[in-house]
Amino acid sequence: MFVQFSLTGYLRMELKSIKDAFDRVANKQKLSYSKTHEIVQMLTQEIEKALSVIQEEAPPYLDHRSIVADVKKMFMEVAPVNQLEAAEKELNVALTKYPKVLEKQLNPDISKAYRNNVEFDTHVVNQIIANFFYRQGMFEIGDCFVAETGESECSTRQPFMEMYRILEAMKERNLEPALSWAAANSEKLKQARSDLELRLRSLHFLEIAQGKNSEEAIIYARKHISVFADSLQETQKLVCSLLWSGKLDTSPYSEFLSPALWDNAVKELTRQYCNLLGESSESPLSITMTAGTQTLPVLLKYMNVMANKKLDWQSMDQLPVAVELSEEFQFHSVFVCPVSKEQSSDDNPPMMMSCGHVLCKQTINKMSKNGSKSSFKCPYCPTDVDISRCRQLHF
Numbered sequence: 001m002f003v004q005f006s007l008t009g010y011l012r013m014e015l016k017s018i019k020d021a022f023d024r025v026a027n028k029q030k031l032s033y034s035k036t037h038e039i040v041q042m043l044t045q046e047i048e049k050a051l052s053v054i055q056e057e058a059p060p061y062l063d064h065r066s067i068v069a070d071v072k073k074m075f076m077e078v079a080p081v082n083q084l085e086a087a088e089k090e091l092n093v094a095l096t097k098y099p100k101v102l103e104k105q106l107n108p109d110i111s112k113a114y115r116n117n118v119e120f121d122t123h124v125v126n127q128i129i130a131n132f133f134y135r136q137g138m139f140e141i142g143d144c145f146v147a148e149t150g151e152s153e154c155s156t157r158q159p160f161m162e163m164y165r166i167l168e169a170m171k172e173r174n175l176e177p178a179l180s181w182a183a184a185n186s187e188k189l190k191q192a193r194s195d196l197e198l199r200l201r202s203l204h205f206l207e208i209a210q211g212k213n214s215e216e217a218i219i220y221a222r223k224h225i226s227v228f229a230d231s232l233q234e235t236q237k238l239v240c241s242l243l244w245s246g247k248l249d250t251s252p253y254s255e256f257l258s259p260a261l262w263d264n265a266v267k268e269l270t271r272q273y274c275n276l277l278g279e280s281s282e283s284p285l286s287i288t289m290t291a292g293t294q295t296l297p298v299l300l301k302y303m304n305v306m307a308n309k310k311l312d313w314q315s316m317d318q319l320p321v322a323v324e325l326s327e328e329f330q331f332h333s334v335f336v337c338p339v340s341k342e343q344s345s346d347d348n349p350p351m352m353m354s355c356g357h358v359l360c361k362q363t364i365n366k367m368s369k370n371g372s373k374s375s376f377k378c379p380y381c382p383t384d385v386d387i388s389r390c391r392q393l394h395f
């Protein structure tokens with residue numbers, strides 16, 4: 001716990017030092033700009049004043065030399081170049097120090113944060129990288145990578161090629177490939193509780209309706225849309241939109257013209273296609289790299305803080321510090337005992353007590369003195385907890 005608090009404080013101090021250095025640069029830049037603007041304005045006014053005098057006075061009373069001499073004298077007294085140089089010098093000093101602060105605080109050496117004793121299966125890693133290229137539609141790069149690494153062809157290449165063929169057709173407002181795929185996988189989509197096929201059928205109905213062929217659109221709706229069990233309301237809205245043919249944009253059904261309908265259909269097709277393929281909707285490599293960039297700074301700071309503690313984290317079973325990731329990277333529920341602060345495991349599962357509070361099994365054993373006591377006080381409420389009534393929780 002002390003290590004976690006120390007690390008948090010250390011991170012805050014380093015972030016504050018970076019922010020302070022940035023603020024100094026920003027303030028110096030503002031001062032330099034203000035000073036430059038002030039001097040330019042002053043010189044402009046003096047020059048305009050001299051020109052006004054020259055234009056108003058006429059010979060023989062006009063003495064150009066004396067007027068120019070006065071302006072020159074004023075310039076010498078103000079010394080604008082010296083003032084600007086002083087302001088720029090202060091800005092340059094701040095700019096010079098800022099990269100040094102960044103280099104000091106943002107350690108580019110990441111070797112401390114990964115384990116040296118981990119053996120990677122090169123074949124598996126290469127397949128993951130190749131799979132990433134193919135699922136991003138980078139087929140030429142993927143083929144080049146596979147050829148240069150000497151790997152066998154990635155099994156997902158052909159399926160992803162088909163997916164991108166469908167998506168490219170949808171960009172051209174051609175729904176035939178997508179409808180064919182959805183029809184062929186209709187039962188699987190129903191099991192996944194996806195409304196993808198209904199979305200695609202609705203978009204195709206709208207395409208027919210916008211071609212001003214209402215009769216054909218109604219026939220299509222009866223044949224392909226009304227068959228969906230939950231499509232009654234959707235069907236009614238689609239058919240009613242035909243009454244506004246040619247002026248749908250000013251109708252109560254203008255939502256049918258929104259590009260978001262196509263975008264959402266593309267996203268749902270991609271998600272379901274990957275799901276039926278046994279792949280996650282997001283690239284595993286992208287998720288791993290993004291999560292790693294959030295975790296890496298914390299680990300690097302931990303290594304710096306614990307450099308003199310002589311602790312070898314290479315042999316630890318879990319991360320030595322708490323790392324908070326964004327919600328999109330939280331795939332599994334994890335329970336941490338509120339008393340021992342230890343993460344639950346198969347040997348130390350979460351147990352719900354009769355009062356409703358949850359502790360880990362080892363904590364309950366310690367509080368009951370390894371079962372020698374039949375009950376004990378809950379640390380969060382005054383209830384007497386009966387050990388025999390504690391039940392294991394499964395997430």
